[in-house]
Amino acid sequence: MLEISPVIALLVFFVIVMLLISLFYPGKGLFHKYKRMQQNDNRVLIEDALKHIFDYENQNLSPTLNSLAGNMGVSTDKISDIIKELKSHKLILLQEHKISLTNSGKIYALKIIRIHRLWESYLAEETGVKELDWHDEAEKVEHTMTQKDADELSAKMGNPKFDPHGDPIPTTDGKVFNVSGKLLNNVGDNKIVKILHIEDEPKSIYSELRDKGLHKGKEIKIISKSENGLKIALDGKEIKLTSIAASKVLVDVLEKSEFINKKSKTLADLSIGEIGKVIQLLPTCRGQQRRRLLDFGIVPGAEISVYMKNPLDDPAAYLVKDTIVALRNNQAQEIEIVI
Structure with a gap:
């Protein structure tokens, strides 16, 4: 008969206990983390479905299982399960296969949309994140940020009414500014x-x-x-x-008939010996870059001349008042001037 050392038996027992704890410890075990991830994934799908339905209703369109599946990148079978869950929570109405939001569903959708558009505004005005990445980053944050944090963020930014794309940002009580066009x-x-x-x-x-x-x-x-x-x-x-x-x-x-199809000049068009007067920083110049240019004194009315050109044209040195400022070509193109 094989005899097992008490020490080895104790070690095996200890390993098994630790393994069971790591798997099933309440709230922190791997099993509970896996279940929580599933719940979070399901919540994300529910919130994405609400956003899609709201968007379609806002365009006077009728959302369908196929439009939801296509937009969210999941199967129609999965969408059917999501629809059942939305209905059970009284977030949607189903009438002859027509899907529409209840008042509770609309309020929920607007909360998610508010966070998304606020975060895009934050990225545009306060960070150097590239414009094409704003939407994807906001898609991540909209499912995790609390309403309290959203309200604090909004207050910090002066309660903006529109996001950088021109979409209205819902208020904390669910009101949306109308954009006619x-x-x-x-x-x-x-x-x-x-x-x-x-x-x-x-x-x-x-x-x-x-x-x-x-x-x-x-x-x-x-x-x-x-x-x-x-x-x-x-x-x-x-x-x-x-x-x-x-x-x-x-x-x-616009109620006007005259349109001059002429390319506006930017600082990048300025040659050595010329003096340009700043008309504006283009609306596409936002966030940290806009603040940096303003700090340099590049404001409407300021006069700028070329101090030195790089043989490769990028970057170039400009004289703003008594300060030499180096700007890359893509930065100079954000400054509209008149020569």
């Missing part, structure tokens, strides 16, 4: 419009629109429309947009 693809030929909002999803289309020079506050003119899209004038160029891309841009139709 037309989608760019619904505006007629030869109309001059001002951009109110650019939808930041999907990222590929948002990136395309930004690369073409479209941003909140920009004035453009519709030259012509067709089934495939439209042609617009801005910054001395004529640009083609697809109908899908144009449908992501909300605009205000």
Whole structure:
């Protein structure tokens, strides 16, 4: 008969006890952590579903199982389970396969949207996070930030009414400022419009629109429309947009007939020997970079000259009052001037 040393038996017993504790310790064991992760994942899906339904209702569209599944990247079977859970919590109504939010569901959705848009505003104004990453970062935070933290963040930023894309930020009691306008693809030929909002999803289309020079506050003119899209004038160029891309841009139709399609000059266009007067820092210049430029004295009315050009053109040194400031080309392009 095999004899086991009491010391070894005690060690085995100790290892088994420690393993059981690490697996099942209340609140901290691996099993409980796994269950909590599942619950968190499920909560994220519930909140994403509420946001999607709210967004569709806000556009006078009817959300479906397929639209939810496509937007959230899960199967329709999983969406069916989420719908059942939403209904059991009285967050949605189901009437002849039509999905709509209850008042409680709308309040819940607005809380998530408020956090998302506040965090995008924070990233835009207080950090150096790239613009194309604002949305993805806010998607993470919206599911973890408390309402108390959101209220404190809002107060710290002066209770902004709109996020950097032009979307209204819901108030703490669920009120939303109305933004009236037309989608760019619904505006007629030869109309001059001002951009109110650019939808930041999907990222590929948002990136395309930004690369073409479209941003909140920009004035453009519709030259012509067709089934495939439209042609617009801005910054001395004529640009083609697809109908899908144009449908992501909300605009205000301006009551004026004169539109000068001329590229604005920026500090990057300044040559040695020329003096430029600052008109404005472009709306796309935000956060830490905007504050840095303002601290250098680069404000409307300030006169700037080129002190030294890099042989490779980047960076260049500029003289602002009595201070030499080095700026990269992409930074100088954010400063509109008149020569």
